[in-house]
Amino acid sequence: MRTLLITAILGWFFSVGMAQTVSPLFARGYTVVPEPQRVSLGIRDFTFGRSWQLKVDKSVAKGDVAVEVLREDLAARFNVRLGESGGPGGILSLRIAPGSVRIGKALDPHKSALDEQAYRIDLHSGSVTITANAPTGLFYGVETLTQLLKSNLGTLWLPEGSIEDWPDLQLRLMYWDDNHHLDRVDALKRDLRQAAFYKVNGFMVKLDGHFQYKSAPAVVEPYALTPAELQELTNYGLHYHLQLIPYLDGPAHLAFILKHPEYSKLRAFPDSNYEMCVANPESYKLLDGMYQDLLDANKGVKYFYVSMDEPYYLGLADNSQCNEVGLEKQLGSAGQIFSQFLGKTDGYLHARGRTVMFWGAFPLKPSDVVSLPSYLVANIYGPDLDQLDQVFHQRDFQQILSAKYINEGESKMFPQYFVLPQVDRLHSRNKDAPSVVDDIVKKISFDSSRFNTNLIGEVTSGWGDKGINPETFWLGYVVGASAGWHPGSPNPQELESAFYSLFYGVKTINMPRIYQLMSEQDQSWSDSWDTLPSKARKPIWGGSYGRIYKTPKPPAKDQTLPLPPVPGNDLKYSSTWSDENAKRIALASKSMRDNDTVLGLLGENIQRSQFNRYNLEVYLSIADLYRQNFEMIAGIHHMDVYLATASQLESTNPKEAVRAVDSALDIASSIWQQRNEVLQNSVATWDKSWFPRVADANGRHFLHELDDVKDHLADRTVDMTYLVYREKLLSFGTWVNSIVTARNQFATAHHLSVRTYRLSWDDFSVTPVPCSSAATACDVGQ
Numbered sequence: 001m002r003t004l005l006i007t008a009i010l011g012w013f014f015s016v017g018m019a020q021t022v023s024p025l026f027a028r029g030y031t032v033v034p035e036p037q038r039v040s041l042g043i044r045d046f047t048f049g050r051s052w053q054l055k056v057d058k059s060v061a062k063g064d065v066a067v068e069v070l071r072e073d074l075a076a077r078f079n080v081r082l083g084e085s086g087g088p089g090g091i092l093s094l095r096i097a098p099g100s101v102r103i104g105k106a107l108d109p110h111k112s113a114l115d116e117q118a119y120r121i122d123l124h125s126g127s128v129t130i131t132a133n134a135p136t137g138l139f140y141g142v143e144t145l146t147q148l149l150k151s152n153l154g155t156l157w158l159p160e161g162s163i164e165d166w167p168d169l170q171l172r173l174m175y176w177d178d179n180h181h182l183d184r185v186d187a188l189k190r191d192l193r194q195a196a197f198y199k200v201n202g203f204m205v206k207l208d209g210h211f212q213y214k215s216a217p218a219v220v221e222p223y224a225l226t227p228a229e230l231q232e233l234t235n236y237g238l239h240y241h242l243q244l245i246p247y248l249d250g251p252a253h254l255a256f257i258l259k260h261p262e263y264s265k266l267r268a269f270p271d272s273n274y275e276m277c278v279a280n281p282e283s284y285k286l287l288d289g290m291y292q293d294l295l296d297a298n299k300g301v302k303y304f305y306v307s308m309d310e311p312y313y314l315g316l317a318d319n320s321q322c323n324e325v326g327l328e329k330q331l332g333s334a335g336q337i338f339s340q341f342l343g344k345t346d347g348y349l350h351a352r353g354r355t356v357m358f359w360g361a362f363p364l365k366p367s368d369v370v371s372l373p374s375y376l377v378a379n380i381y382g383p384d385l386d387q388l389d390q391v392f393h394q395r396d397f398q399q400i401l402s403a404k405y406i407n408e409g410e411s412k413m414f415p416q417y418f419v420l421p422q423v424d425r426l427h428s429r430n431k432d433a434p435s436v437v438d439d440i441v442k443k444i445s446f447d448s449s450r451f452n453t454n455l456i457g458e459v460t461s462g463w464g465d466k467g468i469n470p471e472t473f474w475l476g477y478v479v480g481a482s483a484g485w486h487p488g489s490p491n492p493q494e495l496e497s498a499f500y501s502l503f504y505g506v507k508t509i510n511m512p513r514i515y516q517l518m519s520e521q522d523q524s525w526s527d528s529w530d531t532l533p534s535k536a537r538k539p540i541w542g543g544s545y546g547r548i549y550k551t552p553k554p555p556a557k558d559q560t561l562p563l564p565p566v567p568g569n570d571l572k573y574s575s576t577w578s579d580e581n582a583k584r585i586a587l588a589s590k591s592m593r594d595n596d597t598v599l600g601l602l603g604e605n606i607q608r609s610q611f612n613r614y615n616l617e618v619y620l621s622i623a624d625l626y627r628q629n630f631e632m633i634a635g636i637h638h639m640d641v642y643l644a645t646a647s648q649l650e651s652t653n654p655k656e657a658v659r660a661v662d663s664a665l666d667i668a669s670s671i672w673q674q675r676n677e678v679l680q681n682s683v684a685t686w687d688k689s690w691f692p693r694v695a696d697a698n699g700r701h702f703l704h705e706l707d708d709v710k711d712h713l714a715d716r717t718v719d720m721t722y723l724v725y726r727e728k729l730l731s732f733g734t735w736v737n738s739i740v741t742a743r744n745q746f747a748t749a750h751h752l753s754v755r756t757y758r759l760s761w762d763d764f765s766v767t768p769v770p771c772s773s774a775a776t777a778c779d780v781g782q
Contacts, residue, residue, distance in 0.1 A: 023490045025148070028159055031498040032147045033198055033478060034485035037104060037168075042160030046125035048149060049156050051089030054082040059096040065239055066094060066138040073146040077505075077610070078156055090126035094138060101133050103166040107487070108456050110170060117201075118166035121145060123158050136241045140165070140199055147502055171400060171457025172484040173202035174477045175247070177464030179256070180693075180714035182210040182223050187689035189236050194474070194612075196240035200481045203237060204305050204459065206247040208256040209702075211297075215289025218262040222697035227297035234298045245357075246294040249307040250287055251276040251314070251341055257286070259705035268317040268324060269548075272541045274709035275313050277322035278341045288348050295352055303377070304354040306345050312546055312709070314338055314363055334546075335368030346376060357400065362545055366391040379459065380449070389449045400457040401449060403483075404439040406476030407468050410526050412713075413622045413723075414472050415462075417496075418516040420523035426584055427527055435519075437492045440479045445487035458484040467714030467722050469686060471618040475499055475515065505610025510601050517598040518619060521626045524591045528584060528633060529559035529726060536729050537716060541708040556711035559726040561633070564640045566738040569745040571657055573647035577640045588633040595627045614688065621682040625723060628678045632727070635671045639664040643739070654750040661743045668736040668759055675724055676766050683720045693719050721764055733761025 024039050025032055056067055074080040101118040108114055119132040119141030132138035150157045174195060195203055209221040237244040257263050258273040268277040276283045314337045315328035331337055346356040357377040366387045377398045380388045392399055406415050415436050444458045460480025462473035478499050500511035539552035564577035602620045606613055646660035695702050695718050704718050716722050736759040744754040
């Protein structure tokens with residue numbers, strides 16, 4: 001199966017005239033991610049299997065994770081268990097010899113950190129040896145060997161030759177956002193192990209209120225990790241040479257703290273929960289306590305991420321509880337306030353042995369960098385990127401490069417791994433957006449900041465603002481780590497293909513088509529509705545880069561769907577809805593055909609997948625959400641047709657006219673029922689790895705107060721109904737119930753039976769209750 005896939009990929013490259021060539025291993029039918037730095041292959045392949053002997057040199061400590069992982073991976077992936085004595089097949093040797101593997105070209109100037117991760121694999125018929133300078137390198141060598149093994153008709157194969165490998169950057173980080181949900185401990189362990197398999201060695205996790213802070217009990221949400229659980233996860237990651245790095249915002253993005261009455265006095269502006277007052281000593285006291293709580297439950301880790309992201313209003317507060325205007329006059333600029341805040345918070349963490357990473361952005365200016373301690377690790381972005389890069393480099397700051405966000409752009413439920421063509425869109429795009437994979441590879445491999453910075457790592461981020469399930473981010477995470485290890489190679493198409501094979505197993509089929517359809521269906525799902533300013537949430541207090549609105553306004557966006565008119569009491573109906581929405585209806589119909597394809601492929605590959613079957617279950621739940629939307633649009637079209645038919649019959653055949661209206665109402669009931677069933681099935685699937693999103697549990701209450709500046713869809717609802725939030729806002733129930741009123745008045749006038757029916761659109765239960773309740777749809781008295 002893998003051979004067929006590689007043949008197809010090679011054919012695709014040649015057919016479109018790609019300038020890039022495939023890697024030597026991939027061309028030979030082998031997949032390794034990240035691609036090793038130096039590969040030398042012989043002519044022949046040789047077999048590997050149960051008859052081989054494992055020989056662990058005395059240089060490898062007893063209980064070393066590399067040995068453990070080798071045994072686990074061989075058993076799980078290939079059902080192979082190696083002996084430790086006497087085997088006719090060959091000998092697999094593991095050894096650690098400091099200085100034995102010499103690294104070659106690498107951007108990261110800190111060669112000792114790269115040395116620790118370097119390894120060499122010598123591959124010969126009857127003899128395979130993995131040699132590393134340190135335990136970390138041996139672990140990576142074992143993971144490479146596991147990935148390298150190729151199964152063909154029940155026989156495992158390896159190529160003759162050698163692999164010498166080391167990272168280009170010492171840190172390959174991924175940002176995991178548990179702000180608006182919390183993954184269960186077992187699920188997070190699975191994610192940590194998954195990341196380590198692809199040589200990710202930093203797992204930045206944003207917990208916000210999902211940690212049990214002793215110093216700030218008010219912010220703790222109903223389900224939150226205990227200190228013991230966070231330390232358990234930390235230790236689990238360290239076991240696999242991966243650091244679980246705490247991420248805490250400040251001074252901005254702190255609505256999860258400042259929304260609580262207990263901390264409202266720490267706000268920079270009394271009527272905004274977005275940003276903390278940095279002129280108030282109590283702000284630092286609170287943050288120091290929260291830092292310490294995290295440190296106590298995260299022992300063994302080197303880094304801590306102090307966000308510093310988007311502090312738009314530094315230096316602007318001048319009110320009874322915060323005077324940052326005076327502080328700016330004293331220090332000279334908002335950038336100096338930024339530097340002072342970072343210096344104080346970093347000072348606390350640095351004194352306790354942590355190296356602090358931070359976003360370097362507005363209002364930081366190049367002239368402000370001199371105020372910062374040079375032991376910080378900067379992650380630079382924003383309008384002064386090039387100038388900031390240069391001055392940080394001049395002062396010998398270590399830096400990490402931020403890849404494009406995996407879920408950037410219009411992605412609502414699935415990242416833009418493929419781009420929906422304009423011809424398949426209802427609305428025109430403002431600009432063309434590249435695919436996520438191409439964008440990440442380009443940014444990490446070729447960004448100009450690679451040439452004027454002291455670069456030690458990269459971070460690939462999947463933000464949870466929209467409530468996207470992070471299971472959808474794995475391709476992006478793996479691509480980012482791969483580019484951080486070996487920039488520029490392989491090309492994105494090969495990298496995707498290798499990911500599918502390793503992530504799901506070689507028996508899966510048409511995975512590129514699944515990802516293409518899931519990406520395009522997501523964009524179609526979003527594009528199928530219109531956008532308008534939100535009337536559903538509280539107005540936005542302020543905008544980017546210091547814009548404070550005199551009167552809060554609603555620049556936040558919601559989506560809506562136009563609905564047909566309501567028939568008159570005589571069932572007269574004048575509608576141009578289907579004509580005006582002909583393209584919307586046609587695109588929904590096409591999307592349903594594509595949805596048939598992706599549902600079929602997902603169903604088949606759930607059976608075929610060897611690994612990460614749950615990932616495909618999540619995809620299946622998302623595809624069902626797509627379908628419900630497209631069928632709803634088609635359903636409204638059919639309702640419009642039935643109402644038009646009733647209008648044509650009202651004077652000649654009143655009974656048939658009423659029957660046509662009833663058919664329209666039946667469709668409305670089906671739309672309601674399908675929405676609720678799909679939502680509940682999605683919740684059940686996601687809750688296999690998530691704790692429930694609830695208002696109350698474990699004696700704690702979730703205070704649902706929206707951010708005054710940022711509009712996060714996932715925060716619009718306490719529960720999971722944000723997945724169908726735009727339908728929740730739609731006046732569909734009002735429209736349908738108005739049709740019922742017209743229908744019954746017409747029926748009464750013509751001595752026909754009335755229909756006891758009410759569609760309660762805001763009810764998300766699956767099973768209707770009797771019509772005496774106003775909480776659901778009911779259909780009796782035909």
